[in-house]
Amino acid sequence: MLRSCVSRLRTPGVLCGRLGGASPLARDSRPLPRSYSSEVVHMDHSLPNPSWSKDMRLIFDQFMKKSEDGSWKRLPSYKFTSSKRLEEVKIFFPDAKPVKEESLSQARLFPRSLEEGLGFEYAMFHNHVENRTACILQGGPYLQGIPGFLHGGAIATMIDSTVGMCAVLTGGAVMTANLNINFRRPIPLCSVVVINSQLDKIEGRKLFVSCNVQSVDEKTLYSEATKHSWNPGPAGRNTKSLVLPQHGNLGKDRNGEERKGTQTQGLSNSRWQQSTRTLRIFFFRCLGGSVG
Amino acid sequence: MLRSCVSRLRTPGVLCGRLGGASPLARDSRPLPRSYSSEVVHMDHSLPNPSWSKDMRLIFDQFMKKSEDGSWKRLPSYKFTSSKRLEEVKIFFPDAKPVKEESLSQARLFPRSLEEGLGFEYAMFHNHVENRTACILQGGPYLQGIPGFLHGGAIATMIDSTVGMCAVLTGGAVMTANLNINFRRPIPLCSVVVINSQLDKIEGRKLFVSCNVQSVDEKTLYSEATKHSWNPGPAGRNTKSLVLPQHGNLGKDRNGEERKGTQTQGLSNSRWQQSTRTLRIFFFRCLGGSVG
Numbered sequence: 001m002l003r004s005c006v007s008r009l010r011t012p013g014v015l016c017g018r019l020g021g022a023s024p025l026a027r028d029s030r031p032l033p034r035s036y037s038s039e040v041v042h043m044d045h046s047l048p049n050p051s052w053s054k055d056m057r058l059i060f061d062q063f064m065k066k067s068e069d070g071s072w073k074r075l076p077s078y079k080f081t082s083s084k085r086l087e088e089v090k091i092f093f094p095d096a097k098p099v100k101e102e103s104l105s106q107a108r109l110f111p112r113s114l115e116e117g118l119g120f121e122y123a124m125f126h127n128h129v130e131n132r133t134a135c136i137l138q139g140g141p142y143l144q145g146i147p148g149f150l151h152g153g154a155i156a157t158m159i160d161s162t163v164g165m166c167a168v169l170t171g172g173a174v175m176t177a178n179l180n181i182n183f184r185r186p187i188p189l190c191s192v193v194v195i196n197s198q199l200d201k202i203e204g205r206k207l208f209v210s211c212n213v214q215s216v217d218e219k220t221l222y223s224e225a226t227k228h229s230w231n232p233g234p235a236g237r238n239t240k241s242l243v244l245p246q247h248g249n250l251g252k253d254r255n256g257e258e259r260k261g262t263q264t265q266g267l268s269n270s271r272w273q274q275s276t277r278t279l280r281i282f283f284f285r286c287l288g289g290s291v292g
Numbered sequence: 293m294l295r296s297c298v299s300r301l302r303t304p305g306v307l308c309g310r311l312g313g314a315s316p317l318a319r320d321s322r323p324l325p326r327s328y329s330s331e332v333v334h335m336d337h338s339l340p341n342p343s344w345s346k347d348m349r350l351i352f353d354q355f356m357k358k359s360e361d362g363s364w365k366r367l368p369s370y371k372f373t374s375s376k377r378l379e380e381v382k383i384f385f386p387d388a389k390p391v392k393e394e395s396l397s398q399a400r401l402f403p404r405s406l407e408e409g410l411g412f413e414y415a416m417f418h419n420h421v422e423n424r425t426a427c428i429l430q431g432g433p434y435l436q437g438i439p440g441f442l443h444g445g446a447i448a449t450m451i452d453s454t455v456g457m458c459a460v461l462t463g464g465a466v467m468t469a470n471l472n473i474n475f476r477r478p479i480p481l482c483s484v485v486v487i488n489s490q491l492d493k494i495e496g497r498k499l500f501v502s503c504n505v506q507s508v509d510e511k512t513l514y515s516e517a518t519k520h521s522w523n524p525g526p527a528g529r530n531t532k533s534l535v536l537p538q539h540g541n542l543g544k545d546r547n548g549e550e551r552k553g554t555q556t557q558g559l560s561n562s563r564w565q566q567s568t569r570t571l572r573i574f575f576f577r578c579l580g581g582s583v584g
Contacts, residue, residue, distance in 0.1 A: 151453075183469060
């Protein structure tokens with residue numbers, strides 16, 4: 001099943017969003033979730049909408065400018081994923097409690113579950129050369145924790161999404177094993193921040209990604225985080241490491257020194273590569289994005 | 293201002309929810325958020341509703357049974373907090389970017405931002421004697437991460453809320469400094485889990501709370517987490533420690549040993565106590581609850 005899935009997912013255009021073709025759901029025959037039109041289901045939510053502030057549009061335009069030479073790429077994002085994907089996930093979690101079909105037909109990707117302008121307004125960009133993913137985020141009024149500021153869980157949600165995307169796109173299929181966040185300052189409600197994540201290293205099946213959350217002008221550091229993930233593939237595969245040149249950094253650490261991790265990337269046999277490619281696309285689709 | 297606030301907050305009934313009297317917002321004169329009736333604004337969302345599953349109602353009833361002798365207490369929970377609270381928060385973050393009045397009038401507590409049955413359905417209970425807070429959670433279909441399972445950010449949100457509540461109710465006013473989560477298994481969408489948190493220790497202005505996320509039958513451990521918080525009060529206060537008897541535990545650690553932290557509690561001078569009491573109530577209200 002996975003092989004046929006890969007074949008289908010690799011079909012040009014299948015994984016591209018509004019900028020690149022039909023959405024992942026365009027070819028699904030499943031019933032659409034209740035009360036939403038086909039147009040809404042297929043909408044790429046990582047594009048500007050009327051709720052975006054001037055700051056949000058400015059930083060979006062900056063990243064689109066960076067994308068012109070192909071170094072960065074905008075990642076489409078959708079609210080819905082096909083319930084067919086559930087069958088594929090079950091391969092990895094066969095003992096999990098089954099979910100009712102009715103609930104699955106209603107399911108939405110959590111960061112896209114609130115209506116336009118009220119919750120998470122965000123767009124992600126990925127740099128394949130530097131193994132970095134950036135997320136621009138405008139946190140709406142429904143994300144409040146203490147009055148006037150974003151809830152810690154809302155920040156954690158977007159950190160988890162961004163570093164997860166970075167890990168998937170640079171290191172293959174992943175599941176989060178650990179998420180460690182240092183909250184330095186509360187983020188004002190409705191302000192715009194940039195989440196910068198970078199794959200630090202891959203050790204066997206473990207992936208290490210770090211990130212920070214900064215103001216648009218980069219003068220305020222709101223949060224820092226690390227995430228350890230694991231690759232749910234076969235154990236004991238052959239791996240060796242490559243030390244890659246380090247591109248960019250995530251600012252300075254607590255001691256004021258530049259954060260530059262050693263970057264290694266596992267190489268694997270052809271079967272594992274095929275499996276990883278499958279999972280990589282699969283998990284990326286789960287996250288509501290596209291490898292384009 | 294804080295003193296008058298304390299006086300008002302201590303008024304019997306002001307902080308009690310549906311079970312104990314009027315909600316915190318009942319006496320506010322501010323305009324109600326748009327498109328919501330007064331009844332909705334004042335609704336205590338920690339009570340059963342038609343979307344709750346059989347498992348959710350069963351575990352809720354178990355905790356209500358435990359509450360009959362006063363050892364446990366259900367914590368009311370509301371969607372909205374008064375924008376007046378923003379002025380009080382500004383005392384602690386005077387340099388924060390101001391938020392537009394229009395956005396504040398729309399603001400909702402993040403874990404209560406989704407409609408009934410679609411997002412976080414939860415109720416919290418607190419045990420003042422054992423310094424523990426438990427949260428029963430039914431994660432709705434709008435909280436999806438990978439198909440069929442809760443998003444890691446949704447889990448982080450409820451962990452942050454629960455351990456935050458535990459810290460506030462047992463240790464005074466707090467702001468999260470660090471949140472460290474180990475994800476052991478994905479949580480099936482629409483299933484019911486119990487988040488158990490416990491204050492481990494207080495060291496000066498630092499509070500350490502740990503928690504786990506388990507299935508209702510306690511047979512499946514989904515996640516474990518620790519949270520370090522700090523108390524935004526005056527530095528250099530007089531403190532001494534008391535070692536308290538340990539009540540309960542959070543299961544077993546990785547080595548199969550019972551997790552039992554040493555519990556210390558700071559004692560402080562009367563001015564600090566008054567300030568802490570103010571902040572404790574204040575932050576609890578920010579979190580959408582009531583000290584009852």
